[in-house]
Amino acid sequence: MNDPRDNKLAQMLVNYSVRIQPGEKVLIDYTGEECVPLVKRIVREVYAAAGVPFVKCDHPIVTREFLMGCSEEQVKIQDDADLYLMKQMDAYIGIRAAANAAEFSDVPAEKYHLYEKYTAPSLNERVDHTKWVILRYPTPAMAQRMNRSQEAFEEFYYNVCTLNYSKMNRAMDALKKRMDETDQVRIVAPGTDVTFSVKGIPSVKCAGECNIPDGEVYTAPVKDSMNGVITYNTPSEEQGFTFENIRFEIRDGKIVHATCNDEERINRILDTDAGARYFGEFAIGVNPYVLHPMKETLFDEKICGSIHLTPGMCYEDAPNGNESAVHWDLVLIQRADYGGGEIWFDGELIRKDGIFLPEDLRCLNPENLQ
Numbered sequence: 320m321n322d323p324r325d326n327k328l329a330q331m332l333v334n335y336s337v338r339i340q341p342g343e344k345v346l347i348d349y350t351g352e353e354c355v356p357l358v359k360r361i362v363r364e365v366y367a368a369a370g371v372p373f374v375k376c377d378h379p380i381v382t383r384e385f386l387m388g389c390s391e392e393q394v395k396i397q398d399d400a401d402l403y404l405m406k407q408m409d410a411y412i413g414i415r416a417a418a419n420a421a422e423f424s425d426v427p428a429e430k431y432h433l434y435e436k437y438t439a440p441s442l443n444e445r446v447d448h449t450k451w452v453i454l455r456y457p458t459p460a461m462a463q464r465m466n467r468s469q470e471a472f473e474e475f476y477y478n479v480c481t482l483n484y485s486k487m488n489r490a491m492d493a494l495k496k497r498m499d500e501t502d503q504v505r506i507v508a509p510g511t512d513v514t515f516s517v518k519g520i521p522s523v524k525c526a527g528e529c530n531i532p533d534g535e536v537y538t539a540p541v542k543d544s545m546n547g548v549i550t551y552n553t554p555s556e557e558q559g560f561t562f563e564n565i566r567f568e569i570r571d572g573k574i575v576h577a578t579c580n581d582e583e584r585i586n587r588i589l590d591t592d593a594g595a596r597y598f599g600e601f602a603i604g605v606n607p608y609v610l611h612p613m614k615e616t617l618f619d620e621k622i623c624g625s626i627h628l629t630p631g632m633c634y635e636d637a638p639n640g641n642e643s644a645v646h647w648d649l650v651l652i653q654r655a656d657y658g659g660g661e662i663w664f665d666g667e668l669i670r671k672d673g674i675f676l677p678e679d680l681r682c683l684n685p686e687n688l689q
Contacts, residue, residue, distance in 0.1 A: 322356065324477045328531075329360035331481060332412055333368055336452040336528050341369035343409040348375045351416030354456035361412060373408070379422040386426045386434055394437040401441040411449045416456035420464075420614065424559030428587050431558050435591065436644040447635040454480065454531035455617050464613045479608040479618070484527030487534060487605070487688055491524040493679040494536050494603065498522035501664040504540075504601065506626060508653050508660030510550030513569060513628075515540040517601065523636050525602075534606030534621040534688075539639040540598050540628075543572035549628060552657055553650035556614040560584055565649060567630075572597050574630060589630065594643030599633035602626065603662070603670075604650070607685035616648050623685050624654035624673020626662065 333339050345365050349358050358374065365372040405411070423431065445451055455461065462472035502518040522538040551565045562585060568576040574596040579585050589595050604625035612619045620627045631645030653660030654673035662670040670676065675683050682688075 324473075324481075325357045325360050327481055328477065329357060329364045331484075331527070332361060332452055332454070332531065333364040333370075335484065336531065337410040337412060337450040339365055339368040339370040339410060342371065344371045344373065344407055345410045345412060346373045346375060346404065346408045347412045347414070348377070349414040349416070350377045350379060351418060351456070351458070352378075353418070353458050354414045354416035357414060357456060361414075370410075373404070375404075379417050379419065383422050383426060386423065386430050389430055389434065391433060391437065394434055398438045398441050401438070402444055405441050405444045405449070408445075408449050411445050411451040413451070413453040414456055415453070416458050418458055418460055420460055420556055421559045426559065428558070428584075432587075432591050432644070439644050450528075452527075452529055452531060453617065455615055461613065461615060464615070465611070475608070479532040479606065482532075482606075482608065482688075484533060488524060488526035490682040490688060491526060491536050491605075494605075494675075494683060495522045495524050497664060497669070497677075497680070498536060498538050503663075503665050505663040506549065506628070506651070506660070507663070508550070508552075508651055509658040510566065511548060511651065511660070513545060513547030513549045515545035515572075515598075515601070517541065520639055521637050523634070530617050530621075532606055532609060532618060532621055534609070534623075535602045535604045535627075537600050537602035537634070537637060539633045539637045539641070540572070540601050542597055542639045542641050545569045545572045545598060549651065551649045551651050553612040553619055553622075553625075553652055554614055555616070555619075555647070555649055557588065557647060558584075561614060569598075588645060588647065591645050592643050594641045595631050595645040597630070597641045597643075598628055599631050599639065599641045599643065599646060600627070600629035600637070600648070602629075602648075605683045605688065607688040612650065612652070619650045620648045622650060622652055624657075624670075625650050625652045627651070 362372045457476040505514045525535045527533045554563045563580045565579040567574045604621045606621035627650045631643040633639045633641045659672040
């Protein structure tokens with residue numbers, strides 16, 4: 320079926336998000352069968368832009384079978400091939416349409432960690448050396464998570480994914496400027512009072528160029544500067560398990576105590592490597608259409624009135640020196656309907672209960688972005 324909304328989305332991905340130029344090579348990497356109509360449309364749009372499309376597909380059921388018995392040598396060889404392919408690419412478009420979010424829930428933790436560790440080179444090549452964008456495709460599983468009909472969820476999805484990102488991009492300029500000039504950040508919310516420095520670390524606007532949906536400005540904390548406690552009020556799906564009520568105690572940048580609904584599982588993730596207990600990203604979410612968590616990171620980290628503080632790897636364009644196979648975006652919503660909260664920059668209250676207060680930042684409040 321050719322949904323005209325897929326046509327619009329494909330045009331935006333190719334011509335706005337990764338801005339394909341004549342002769343550029345693009346890897347279109349998709350998971351699941353339901354997104355095939357969009358993949359076909361993207362291939363056509365790449366050709367229309369005089370680009371060169373390449374296609375790779377993955378099925379989670381098959382990947383699970385691979386993971387159940389994989390060895391270190393296997394994963395390394397697989398990633399060597401993926402890395403070779405990625406090094407030929409100028410751009411990357413990833414579409415995820417998983418029918419079952421819990422498909423990997425019974426994969427042994429040591430196998431999953433092995434996979435994460437030895438697939439990092441191709442991931443880093445994509446993140447650091449290509450124009451890239453990733454999105455989820457609207458599946459029945461996603462609609463169920465939001466307790467909506469498929470039709471209602473698709474309406475929400477396409478509104479979120481095709482909003483006016485050019486307008487959002489311009490509105491983010493003032494927040495980026497402030498973050499670039501800030502030293503001390505303080506985050507306050509129920510169960511949360513944490514401070515850290517972002518001095519000297521660049522901030523990056525995300526307005527539809529790397530993720531769809533989008534809507535965040537991120538930087539990274541100075542690696543050893545964070546102290547305090549943070550309690551995340553958004554559930555997170557990781558390795559096929561839903562983590563809830565995650566609480567970290569942090570000393571000199573390191574997570575020294577972690578609790579949640581499964582402490583053994585969370586500490587296994589945090590013990591993946593030395594960098595997993597330090598933070599690689601601090602971001603502020605501003606998407607006016609994304610209001611409630613749905614256990615899909617690409618949506619949840621953009622929630623209006625949220626922040627995320629991410630254990631694990633930093634990004635090359637906002638480097639704090641932390642290296643890890645882990646990059647786990649955990650979200651704290653600070654709107655009044657989620658208990659409220661505050662963001663302070665160098666002693667100035669920047670946002671309260673999800674609403675920006677300074678005049679130059681009010682353009683990012685939801686009524687000005689819709």
